[in-house]
Amino acid sequence: MNNEIYKLTSAQPLTEAFIHRTDDRIIDLFGYHPGEEQAWASRLDSLAARAGARANASDVAAVLTAYQARLKPSAETASNIAAIAEGAPVVVGGQQAGLWTGPLLVIHKAVSIINAAKSASAQLGRQVVPVFWIAGEDHDWDEANHAYVLTAEQELRKLSMARPEGARTCVSRTSVSAEAWEQQLRELEAALPHSEFKGPLVEELRDMALHSSSLSDMFAALLGRLFGKEGLVLLDADDPALRRVEAPMFKQMIERNDELEQAYVRTAEQVKTLGYTLQADVVAGSANLFLFQADKGDERTLLHKHGGSFQDRKQTLSITKDELLQLAESRPEQFSNNVLTRPLMQDYLFPVLATVLGPGEIAYWALTGGAFRMLGMEMPIIVPRMSYTLIEGTVAKHMQKYELTFSDVMERFEDRKADWLKQQDGLSIEGQFDSAKQSFIELYKPLLELATSVAPSLAKLGDTNMQKIVEQIEYMGSKTVDTFNKQFEASIRQLDRIGLSVKPAGKPQERVLNMVIYWNRYGLNWLDKLLEAPYSRTGGHEIVHL
Structure with a gap:
């Protein structure tokens, strides 16, 4: 399993065609392709030629400095903002703020932005700055207000924050009270299993909550804590100072x-x-x-x-x-x-060398090429974000024990689980009950025919009677199988843990689970594993063992 390669399927044919270059007709929609090394040098030259058409770099850097000051910025981030003031190109990507950062794909995007900037810096021989664009201007509260965690009882639990009363404004302008934060912290603390990192984690979050008047504030504080040493520069799209620029x-x-x-x-x-x-x-x-x-x-x-x-x-x-x-x-x-003008604004603010996008984002960015050209601009290099699945040591051992590959879990887990249980059935319980059911039906049919010959009106009654007896045989068989399987409850719990960890709620891990699960279990060491995992400019999926 360690060397297994697995491709997460995308529901975006246009995105797939762009990444894998299977349709030459769509080249005009995007321009550059991230897999072409020359594209990065060409885009850099293009940025230099248009420097005068963008916002003043010093003005942008001043806004970033003021915003970051609320987040206890790292020295690395401060250095990167200074580079932006001098005109350094950036790799940018973003996401709506989510409770405790939302699903893992948000973390994956931040890692992809950082690694894309490192990759570009190495090729071009100059500093390229990673920037995370917090879409605080979005107003879909229900997308932002929840997080899923795994409890000590190995249950998937949704933690959510009710929308404060008031107008339907954006997430950054929706105030979250100290009482609401404390309630969320209590619910999170109750849900997370005990670990050596749990106490310090909750206290760090409590300290961040003291300085967070919105979900966007907390989101920024968390990203700053997680990726400050990587120099990730943060901005809130709804920052009034940014709006003035x-x-x-x-x-x-x-x-x-x-x-x-x-x-x-x-x-x-x-x-x-x-x-x-x-x-x-x-x-x-x-x-x-x-x-x-x-x-x-x-x-x-x-x-x-x-x-x-x-x-x-x-x-x-x-x-x-x-x-x-x-x-x-x-x-x-x-x-x-909105989603169609945000790319233009991004390119006005920064010398955007490349933008890191998810599958759906790549598909709608395809609609913006004409708008870029109409304003005398050029679409940046589109870089698909990486995706990862985190496999904990215990889960890996369980997968090995039950001879499950990663693709088994992703594509046929319930079938493999059922097959394993059947293999333990040395009594052939299901088979014996099925045989008894068929034998009964064969014995009963002549009797039903006899009753019908005596009085045709008995046909319906006889058929109903037969179905009831068949149902009772099936019920008894099901109860017998359930009782037999109880002796394998420990194994079933292990199998269920595999499913919950790798494909919770029947979906890829990155779309459901929240990062606090891993912070609680490993501290922040798990992030290093993500940052050190193989990186590709054309995206892809990596299985990361913790």
């Missing part, structure tokens, strides 16, 4: 909004013509920008164009282009990007 780009997006819309529409048609499904909505009349309505508790509202003005979907808000431009100048913090 972004103001010129917001104005450009408003001025040229019709052109942008047409660029998205044309690219969407191109994607559909190529036979691929759109992974982001391209809606006619959409401005692809959000506005926070201060008079409605900062409710985040998507803007649409109608009758020469910008309106919300219900047309209760109406604002002219000139008014929007004035607002972008005076109060840029009221604006927010």
Whole structure:
């Protein structure tokens, strides 16, 4: 199992075609390919040629420094921000803030950003900075408010935080009280198994909670703690100071909004013509920008164009282009990007050498190429994030004991588990009950025919009677098998632990489990295993043994 290679399946045909270069027609959608070494040098040259069109690097670095100051930044992160001030290229990727960082794929993305930056630095012979873009402007609370952990009883438990009362604003503007944090900490502490790291872990989280007024704050504090030594630079997309630096780009997006819309529409048609499904909505009349309505508790509202003005979907808000431009100048913090304009803003703020994306993100970034070109910009190198499955020592031993490969667990675990139990059945219990059932049916059929010949009305009664007896035989057989299997309860628990650890809730580990499980069991040593695992610029899946 140690040397097993396994490919996690992706539900994104466009992404798969891009990564593996199986469809030459989609090259124009992306431009660069991460697997081509020359692409990295070419993109670096392109960034140098466009330096004057981006935000001032010193201004961006000043915002990053101020934001990081709240997070007790590491010396490595401070050094990387200083490099950004001098114009250093970056590798950027991001995610919505999640409770205790959310599913493991968030950690995988951070590791991928860091390793992509290291790989680029080694090739290009210059400092490339890893940047994590916290999408604090997103307002889907239900995506952010939970985490799954494994309890001491080997149960998968969902820990979730209720949404505070108030307007439907973004995650970074949704206040979390000290009482709410303490409740979450108590629930987490009760759920986690006892370990030597549990006490210090909970106390670290409690200290972070004292300085966290939102999920985004806690998310940033955790990422800073986990990856500070790697120099990971953090930003919150909803940082008001960052918005002020972004103001010129917001104005450009408003001025040229019709052109942008047409660029998205044309690219969407191109994607559909190529036979691929759109992974982001391209809606006619959409401005692809959000506005926070201060008079409605900062409710985040998507803007649409109608009758020469910008309106919300219900047309209760109406604002002219000139008014929007004035607002972008005076109060840029009221604006927010959507999934189609965020890539443009990212490239305006930073000299983005490459961006690390998940499968779904790569598919919707395909819609942005025309918009980049329309603004005289160029899509950065798209780098698929790595995925990992963590295999603990005990789980590995159990897999070896039951002769299970990784693919067995991922693709046919319940069948293999059932087969193992059947192999222990030296009495052939299921077979004997099946045989008895068939024998009964054969014996009963002539009697049913006899009863029907006496009175046809007895046919239905006889058939019902036969089915009841068959059901009773099956019930007795099932109870006998269950009773027999109880002697293998220890083995069943071991098998169930394999399933819960590797494929919880029937899904890849990275999409369910939270990182605190491993912090609680191993301290932070498990992170080093991830950072040291083989890395590929074209993504892939690695099995990491802890």
